[in-house]
Structure formats: C-alpha cells, structure tokens
Amino acid sequence: METKKPGLVYTLKVLRDSDLGYVLDLEDGKEVLLHKAEAKGKYEEGGSVEVFLYQDHEGRLAATETIPKVRLDSLAWLEVAGVNHKLGVFLHIGIKKDLLLSKDDLPESWDEWPHIGDKVYSGMKLDKKGRLFADLATEEEMVEQAESATEAAFNQQTSGHVYKINESGVLVFTEEQHIGFIHNDELKVKPRLGQKLGARVAFVREDGRINLSMKARKEVAYSEDAERIYQYLRxxxxxMPLTDKSSPDEIKATFQMSKAAFKRALGKLMKEEKIIQENGKTYLQI
Incomplete structure (x- = not known):
C-alpha cells in the first residue's frame, strides 16, 4: 500500500465529521484532518474529497482542498512572500502556509537573495525528515520550458526574471519564454535572484538563446550623453571647466561617464555647432 506523502494531491475517503473538520483516511492506518477552514464543501461519512497534503505550522500533516501552484510533481513561478536571513526566503504557493526556500539553496551573499515580490521558478522537495521545502528549478528544467528566439527578436525590448547568477553575468527567463544572458558589462544594477529586469535583445544566438543589454544602443547613448552636457552648460x-583634454577622473566626478563617452558627446555637440572649446573650457555657442 502506497504511503501518502505531503506535497501531492490525493482523493481520500471521509471517515467522520468532527468539531474541527473532516477526518480523512490515508489508507495506511493513519488519518489526516481536513479543517473546516480548508474545506470548500460539506461531506458525509463514506464520501470522498480531493485534497493536497502538507505540514501545518506545528509540523503536523494536514489537508486542504485548495490546490497549490506547485507540488512535488510540478514546477511554477512563485512569488517571494518573506525573507529570513537565518532560514531563507518564503514563497507563496497559494495556500495559507508559505514554502521555505532554504538558505542552503540561495547565494552566499544576502545582496543576491530575492526580495519580497520577486519570483523564482521552483518545485517542491522532501528532506530526510519528510518536511516540504522549495526546490529551485535546474538548468535542464529551465531549458525544457524555453522557446528558441528568432531574428525577429533582435533589438526588441523584453523583461524577465533572473534565475541564475554567475561570475560573468546573469541568466534570465523572459516573458517570451526565451533564455537570455546579460553580461556584467551590460548590467545597470547589481542583480539578485528572482529580480525582474528589463533589457534589449542585443544578439540572437544560433542555439535560440539571446544576449541582452540593459544599456542603450551606442547612437542613443551618444545622444543622451550630449543632452546631459548641454543641460549642464545651460x-x-x-x-564648464572641462574639455576633451580633461582627465577621466574630472569627467567622471561631474558626469559619471567615461572620458571616451564624454569626447563622443562633445564631438556631437560641436558638429551641431552648439558648443566651442577655448582656453581649457567649454562654452555654449550663442
């Protein structure tokens, strides 16, 4: 006879009605309570009901008619409901009790942990004591649900959730179900697991994956940098006491941009006859 495990859905026989709820038969000499707060209908002795088995807040096996978003035999995108640096992060699965994603399965740095509202693709697992925990999807499981991108995706804006962080950058799963990579050089934020990022498709690879960038295209960036300098002058x-001969440190202190980007922006403004450079300074051309 199969032992009923928490984390799965079963159709169980109603043994009796009690003050607290319905006592259900686990068919292995054990019983489980379907609390009236977790029941969607009224049941007679001998009837049957489909329930999900889980552990309540006191660690006891319990039943609910609310079928969660994820089970031992499935995966889903789950929203982070809470963070506890001693334990891990709690994921909302659609029932009253949230599911713990252990700190052992999270990055070492707290800065890379998900925040409340972030989403991770996860399943469930049982530990050696039979307790339910969240189980992050593997790379293979991410690939299984992914779609290959086509050239039509090039230069399009997209967004997706970070599912892996490595030394080179991050992997995201986009709204179009593509697997995308953002190199560290193309990031504008310090990323965290589960974070939703918006980015531009910079390259479509032969294997159907995409390379992404959070930075504007160069010609757009030139224009934005030039506008910042122009507004500063106004x-x-x-x-301003800066020219294309100024030091990188001086330029970065004022505009937070590289000297190369600064020179390109000045070149654009001079070509448009909006500025001139004289005696170590840059002036608006009236």
Whole structure:
C-alpha cells in the first residue's frame, strides 16, 4: 500500500465529521484532518474529497482542498512572500502556509537573495525528515520550458526574471519564454535572484538563446550623453571647466561617464555647432 506523502494531491475517503473538520483516511492506518477552514464543501461519512497534503505550522500533516501552484510533481513561478536571513526566503504557493526556500539553496551573499515580490521558478522537495521545502528549478528544467528566439527578436525590448547568477553575468527567463544572458558589462544594477529586469535583445544566438543589454544602443547613448552636457552648460552660465583634454577622473566626478563617452558627446555637440572649446573650457555657442 502506497504511503501518502505531503506535497501531492490525493482523493481520500471521509471517515467522520468532527468539531474541527473532516477526518480523512490515508489508507495506511493513519488519518489526516481536513479543517473546516480548508474545506470548500460539506461531506458525509463514506464520501470522498480531493485534497493536497502538507505540514501545518506545528509540523503536523494536514489537508486542504485548495490546490497549490506547485507540488512535488510540478514546477511554477512563485512569488517571494518573506525573507529570513537565518532560514531563507518564503514563497507563496497559494495556500495559507508559505514554502521555505532554504538558505542552503540561495547565494552566499544576502545582496543576491530575492526580495519580497520577486519570483523564482521552483518545485517542491522532501528532506530526510519528510518536511516540504522549495526546490529551485535546474538548468535542464529551465531549458525544457524555453522557446528558441528568432531574428525577429533582435533589438526588441523584453523583461524577465533572473534565475541564475554567475561570475560573468546573469541568466534570465523572459516573458517570451526565451533564455537570455546579460553580461556584467551590460548590467545597470547589481542583480539578485528572482529580480525582474528589463533589457534589449542585443544578439540572437544560433542555439535560440539571446544576449541582452540593459544599456542603450551606442547612437542613443551618444545622444543622451550630449543632452546631459548641454543641460549642464545651460544651468551653469553656459560654461564648464572641462574639455576633451580633461582627465577621466574630472569627467567622471561631474558626469559619471567615461572620458571616451564624454569626447563622443562633445564631438556631437560641436558638429551641431552648439558648443566651442577655448582656453581649457567649454562654452555654449550663442
């Protein structure tokens, strides 16, 4: 006779009605309570009901008619409901009790842990004591549900959740079900697991995966940098003590951009005859 395990859905026989709820037969000499707060209908002795088995807050086996988003035999995108640095993160699965994703399965750095509202693709697992825990999807399981991108995706904006962080960058699963990679050089934030990121498709690979960038295309970036410099000049009496000969540190201190980007932006403004450079300064051209 199969032993009923928490984390799965079963159709069980109603043995009797009690003050607290319905006592169900586990068919192995054991019983489980379907609390009236977890029951969706009224049942007679001898009837049957489909329930999900889990452990309640006191570690006792319990039943609910609410079928969660994920089970031992399935995977789903689960939202982070809470964070406890001593234990891990709690995932909302659709029932009253959240599922713990252990700190042992999370990055070593707390900075890379998911925040409340982030989403991770996860299943369930039982530990050696028979307790339910969240189980992050493997790379193979992510690939199984992924779709191959086509050239039509190139240069399109997309968004997706981070499912893996490595030394080179992050892997995300996009809304179009594509697997995307964002190199560290193309990130504009310090990423965390489960975080939703928006990015542009910079390259479609032969294997159907995509390379993503959170940065604007170069020609767009040039224009944005030039506009920042132009506005700075307008707000500072039409001049600044910086030119294309200034040091990288001076430029970064004022504009938080590289010297190369600064020179490109100045070149654009000079070509448009909006500025001139004289005696170590840059002036608006009136």
């Amino acid at each position: 707000e500072n009496k039409g001049q």
